[in-house]
Amino acid sequence: MNTPRIALLSEQKPAKLPDGWTRFSDLSDIVSVSVWDVVVIDQPYEVATESVFRLRCSSHYRYTLIYCRRSGDAPVVPLSDGPPPDDPEHIWSAWRQWSERMKAFNRGNPPEQFEERVLAWLWARPNALLEPQRDSKFYQFYRYPLLSAMVVDESVNQLVWLKLINEQGWLQPDELIDRIRLCSRCSSGRLNYVDVCPECNALDLVRQPSLHCFTCGHVASQESFLREGLLMCPNCLTRLRHIGSDYDRPLENYRCLSCQCFFVDADVEARCFDCDTRHSPDELKIREVRAFRLTENGRLRCRQGFAxxxxxxxxxxxxxxxxxxxxxxxxxxxxxxxxxxxxxxxxxxxxxxxxxxxxxxxxxxxxxxxxxxxxxxxxxxxxxxxxxxxxxxxxxxxxxxxxxxxxxxxxxxxxxxxxxxxxxxxxxxxxxxxxxxxxxxxxxxxxxxxxxxxxxxxx
CATH class of the missing domain: 3.30.70.270 (Reverse transcriptase/Diguanylate cyclase domain)
Structure with missing residues (x-):
């Protein structure tokens, strides 16, 4: 076939459809059959994101070219092939190149294992990246939509799989997206950073100006030095007249209401919301969140086969x-x-x-x-x-x-x-x-x- 069969998913009916295009208003009508070579989606960003993910989970459209029309400043829909070209002939050309690469993958054998499915999707798109997506519902805040879509019956730990496949030399790290800190016990990223007393680790802290008496060295809150409108040390009862010679203001401006300790800076403690483990910040695990791309060795494996x-x-x-x-x-x-x-x-x-x-x-x-x-x-x-x-x-x-x-x-x-x-x-x-x-x-x-x-x- 010289021209691909293209399905358009759109709630609004266009004035004219190009030759070879068929419009659908319901995604299920596309997913249920495998006759479409290319899919073009014209939906709002959130809806299009869900539609593309459902298509990628379908065995019919796991590797298919899927374009999503953009509106305004909306980002590129994850797992899509970006916005469709203005000229339909460019879609046909891209589809023919995609078809040739899929025929060359694994010596013509269809992908079967999880890693084969992931590599096939990347192989069909020479410049594609395996990109993370921020997800506040996920306990580590980042997941890889492509890996989630390629799972069939397997149970895959995405981080472990990426580490293993990277060690095998099939994927290599690309752009650094983020750097996050995780609980050292359960690897959760849901952490609360709180200021605590350096002496007793209590939370009940107040910022309170303090004074330092030069005569006896007593340090206490400014309020305790006030007596009938005068500054007087509550410890040695010396009258404080001149700052710098009788007294000064120390750097300790925080007071713990539990142990009455004065200090300059509070300690920082990271508390895990999931397992309630308490850490100092330097005890947390650091994870770099990166995109990945196929290596030369990975492309070689895709071409020469997995069997x-x-x-x-x-x-x-x-x-x-x-x-x-x-x-x-x-x-x-x-x-x-x-x-x-x-x-x-x-x-x-x-x-x-x-x-x-x-x-x-x-x-x-x-x-x-x-x-x-x-x-x-x-x-x-x-x-x-x-x-x-x-x-x-x-x-x-x-x-x-x-x-x-x-x-x-x-x-x-x-x-x-x-x-x-x-x-x-x-x-x-x-x-x-x-x-x-x-x-x-x-x-x-x-x-x-x-x-x-x-x-x-x-x-």
């Missing part, structure tokens, strides 16, 4: 190791090179593929990639270690390899481009860059800095 792990995908034949482990090995090799100087030598080689994304999207071109991977596997040694930091970047750590040995491998890998005929309408290009340790090391450079510098050489 088989990365080790079983095309590049898995190279015995890839995790990037964190690769960084650890490279850091160790850097330390070895610095400590022992010329021995042992080691090299780091980076191989960048161009047009790799187009290759993985086209099953007919996967044979080219398989052939290329086979040749790379024949070229590298069993002792070499390989990893991927991005979909198009392949790293080789070459122990006991000097510059001449690295250049030899470089030339062999560069020669693999001859596998593709000059008259092919599609080609996989290869770019390489490499360093030798310790010759090319900069002072204080570690694995991450070295890899970043090398990545810059291939663009």
């Amino acid at each position: 088989a792990g990365l080790q079983e995908a095309h590049f898995g034949r190279l015995n890839l190791i995790a990037m964190q482990a690769f960084n650890g090995l490279l850091d160790w090799q850097i330390q070895q090179s610095r400590r022992y100087g010329e021995m042992p030598k080691a090299s780091l080689l980076l191989l960048k593929f161009s047009n790799l994304g187009e290759t993985l999207d086209n099953t007919h071109r996967l044979a080219l990639l398989d052939n290329l991977i086979d040749r790379i596997q024949e070229t590298v040694r069993d002792t070499d270690r390989c990893s991927r930091s991005r979909e198009d970047l392949l790293w080789f750590l070459l122990p006991n390899t000097d510059r001449d040995g690295m250049i030899t491998l470089w030339q062999r890998l560069s020669g693999l481009t001859h596998l593709f005929q000059e008259n092919d309408e599609f080609r996989i290009e290869i770019e390489l860059a490499g360093y030798t340790l310790p010759d090319d090391l900069l002072p204080q450079e570690d694995a991450q800095l070295l890899m970043a510098r090398l990545t810059g050489e291939v663009g």
